[in-house]
Amino acid sequence: MPLVDMKDMLNHAYHHGYAIGAFDLVSLDFLHGIITAAERTRAPVILSLAESHFEYFDFELVMPAVETAAKRASVPVAIHLDHGASLASAVTAISHGCNGVMVDASHEPLSNNIQSTRAVVDMAHACGVPVEGELGYVPGVEGEDAERHPGEVAYTTAEEARTYGDQTGVDFLAISIGTVHGHMKGKPKLDFRRLKQINETLDIPLVIHGGTGLSDDQYRQLIANGVAKINYYTALSDAAAKKINENTAADAGSSYTGLVKDIRTVVAAEAERCMHLWGAAGRADEVLSNCRPWMPVEHLIIYNVHGIGKADAEAMIAEGRQVLAAIPGVREVFTGESVQNNTKYRYTWLVRFCHPAVIDSYREHPDHVAFANNQFRPVAGERISIDYQTVAPGTSHIEHSINREAIQ
Ligand SMILES: [Zn+2]
Numbered sequence: 001m002p003l004v005d006m007k008d009m010l011n012h013a014y015h016h017g018y019a020i021g022a023f024d025l026v027s028l029d030f031l032h033g034i035i036t037a038a039e040r041t042r043a044p045v046i047l048s049l050a051e052s053h054f055e056y057f058d059f060e061l062v063m064p065a066v067e068t069a070a071k072r073a074s075v076p077v078a079i080h081l082d083h084g085a086s087l088a089s090a091v092t093a094i095s096h097g098c099n100g101v102m103v104d105a106s107h108e109p110l111s112n113n114i115q116s117t118r119a120v121v122d123m124a125h126a127c128g129v130p131v132e133g134e135l136g137y138v139p140g141v142e143g144e145d146a147e148r149h150p151g152e153v154a155y156t157t158a159e160e161a162r163t164y165g166d167q168t169g170v171d172f173l174a175i176s177i178g179t180v181h182g183h184m185k186g187k188p189k190l191d192f193r194r195l196k197q198i199n200e201t202l203d204i205p206l207v208i209h210g211g212t213g214l215s216d217d218q219y220r221q222l223i224a225n226g227v228a229k230i231n232y233y234t235a236l237s238d239a240a241a242k243k244i245n246e247n248t249a250a251d252a253g254s255s256y257t258g259l260v261k262d263i264r265t266v267v268a269a270e271a272e273r274c275m276h277l278w279g280a281a282g283r284a285d286e287v288l289s290n291c292r293p294w295m296p297v298e299h300l301i302i303y304n305v306h307g308i309g310k311a312d313a314e315a316m317i318a319e320g321r322q323v324l325a326a327i328p329g330v331r332e333v334f335t336g337e338s339v340q341n342n343t344k345y346r347y348t349w350l351v352r353f354c355h356p357a358v359i360d361s362y363r364e365h366p367d368h369v370a371f372a373n374n375q376f377r378p379v380a381g382e383r384i385s386i387d388y389q390t391v392a393p394g395t396s397h398i399e400h401s402i403n404r405e406a407i408q
Pocket residue numbers: 083181209210231
């Protein structure tokens with residue numbers, strides 16, 4: 001059960017003095033390389049998907065592969081939306097399997113940043129999903145030269161961090177203390193005094209974006225002062241690009257598969273180096289035994305329809321499928337009719353929630369309440385509703401199991 005609660009995971013790192021890599025992946029080779037590194041070093045890992053990269057791959061197509069990689073891993077994994085642009089981005093990410101989301105409204109004035117972030121926190125917490133906020137401004141775009149994206153570093157202050165933390169309820173905070181996304185000119189100068197103040201003020205896991213190019217000693221000081229998550233992409237991208245150039249120069253450059261040969265190997269090597277450097281290597285078993293597993297819930301309803309014809313019943317079901325699938329925390333909605341004619345219950349809903357928290361937030365969601373009261377309950381006579389915590393194939397036991405039954 002290697003998908004674990006990301007808040008538990010980062011709290012473990014925060015309280016045990018190490019940092020977990022959140023590696024942005026842009027292809028299956030990156031995914032493979034990152035997971036391989038985590039397995040080899042026995043490190044917890046965050047598979048990170050940056051919204052700014054969605055123009056290079058189809059998020060919806062990639063997520064099933066990311067989830068499969070997480071489920072078959074023997075080390076703890078979390079799946080994170082990096083730099084989500086809006087509340088809608090966060091809802092979509094959760095419905096496709098992310099169990100951590102970042103909202104980045106750091107370019108907005110503080111009061112707007114607080115407001116946008118608070119909305120995401122309310123939605124995500126109702127889905128059991130933790131949220132990373134960002135305060136201050138880290139210039140640049142993942143993997144590009146920072147000089148191409150001008151803008152001064154806007155440093156996070158401890159005072160703003162307190163206000164922001166109190167008013168948004170974020171679980172982790174990305175701060176700006178001198179790093180930039182992508183490559184930078186010269187050596188990065190980090191403001192550790194400021195970091196120490198922020199850490200003492202907030203006492204939650206801190207996040208550094210723009211981790212590429214820092215010295216070993218700078219990493220050690222970051223981690224000693226509360227940084228528990230390090231976002232890392234540029235160096236992986238550099239290693240992959242260098243490999244492609246080598247392949248081009250060599251005979252291997254004559255075909256696509258020749259060009260991308262061994263990308264996963266060089267990505268794995270760089271990620272592995274980081275896992276050792278940041279102290280995450282060797283922590284997998286501790287994290288697995290101390291963190292809650294991330295498990296979905298199947299919400300099952302079986303029922304009969306009274307007082308309307310088959311066409312109206314089908315219209316009601318189609319409408320419900322659409323309405324319910326859009327509720328935050330809902331992964332999938334199946335509807336069905338029994339194959340045999342003589343069954344006690346003719347129809348079914350099977351709604352998959354990402355997390356047990358959704359049992360309550362779904363029931364209270366205005367769209368669910370309106371559909372249930374106006375369209376479903378008036379025609380659904382006998383019905384049984386049960387929430388099952390389900391176990392993926394290959395998993396040997398259920399932890400923290402819930403099984404709530406209600407015959408309405
Ligand atoms: Zn970033």
